[in-house]
Amino acid sequence: MLKKLIVAAAMLLTSVSTLVSAADEVNVYSYRQPFLVEPMFNKFTEQTGIKVNVVFAKKGMAERLAREGQYSPADILLTTDISRLIELQDKKLLQAVNSQVIDGAIPAHLRDDNNQWFSLTTRVRNIYSAKRMGDVALNYEDLALPKYKGRICTRSGKHPYNVALVASMVAHHGEAKTQEWLEGVKENLARKPQGNDRGQVQAIHQNLCDLAIGNSYYFGKMINDEKQKVWADAVNINFPNQANRGAHINVSGMAMAKYAPNQTAALALMEFLVSEQAQQMYAEVNMEYPVRAGVKRSALVDSWGEFTADDLSLATIAKHRKTALMLLDKVQFDL
Known part of the structure; x- marks a missing residue:
């Protein structure tokens, strides 16, 4: 009897397997x-x-x-x-x-x-700039310059989009210089990191800051949104590091x-x-x-134009993700 049950169970499993693979x-x-x-x-x-x-x-x-x-x-x-x-x-x-x-x-x-x-x-991790600044050519590294003190807005540094950007900085500049850069960017923040990418462009429109970090496709979404178009109209979309390694994607x-x-x-x-x-x-x-x-x-x-993208391997960037998170905690970026 037990042998018959085992055979029957085996036949049932074979039947189910056939159904799954053929589905x-x-x-x-x-x-x-x-x-x-x-x-x-x-x-x-x-x-x-x-x-x-x-x-x-x-x-x-x-x-x-x-x-x-x-x-x-x-x-x-x-x-x-x-x-x-x-x-x-x-x-x-x-x-x-x-x-x-x-x-x-x-x-x-x-x-x-x-x-x-x-x-x-x-998608590009762009730097948005207030139109009141005129045309500017920016590098990610520039966000730590003293002249931008109190003029930068961003969402949480530990959001995956920003973690990837920081990891790319580690890949290009090493841990020590990236920490120094993060400290400079934090010093230049107009407010505590908060909100989403669109919220940073809104903040520029509201004169809370002059520069913000955000993904490229959000610019298009704001342009096509009746309420948010006024935010997009207040900024220029900039592709960073065009004179050197190219924009982080x-x-x-x-x-x-x-x-x-x-x-x-x-x-x-x-x-x-x-x-x-x-x-x-x-x-x-x-x-x-x-x-x-x-x-x-x-x-x-x-219509936003051509740009040079950083061709750094995403696998290489990924290897520095844990270091990026450690550095963001070390400088207490979000606090």
Whole structure:
């Protein structure tokens, strides 16, 4: 009797496994907002017949995946910045993906050396300046100059966008000089770090400061917002370090979950997301820069002009993330 039960259980497991592997669906955990990714998922389903199930979240992805372990239904993970990709990697929640399609679409410095994560779009960490200042050419290093004392606004230094910027400074200048720079920037703050990127541009409009740090796509969002357009009209968007290494960029990205149950469908979706069609949708909807060469920017983004981007590998920046956090605590940047 026991032998029959074991055989029956084995047959049931085989049947379930067949259903799972044959299922025409893929499960996504996403930090990206619905308005941005759902149109692409709908287009993917229309073209392939593969259904996309999405769990949207603002935080806690790594904790959820760790809790679910090998029973997690997650196939693909979408994040809003490099820091969250590295968090997932550090906690061993990802698996390598080998795809000539993906490798051919994404430049080497915008993907993991071991193929565990891949960039989908880029955005610049710009310096916004009050139009009352006129045209200015700025480096990130300039934010620590004494002439800007009491004139700079920023969100929390420990927000992932700023952590990545600080990590890039460590990569370029070393720990000691980056600490000195952070101390200078803190000394120049007009107020305690607070709010989000748009809030810093609002502060310039309100004459609370003259310079602010913020991602490029927020400029486009403010321009297209009836209430916030007046904030955007008060500033110029500057691409830093154009006379030397280029502007720091961050990314949105994707990865395959360690225990992805629908790997074939997941790979199909990942390859779709780096296609010309999906990259163009990203560019138009969220005013980000496509990672795939040859894909046009949105007309609004293109109007901001050409710029040189820092080609420092994101993997290199990621290695300095913990040092960046340590330095931000050491100088008590947010206090």
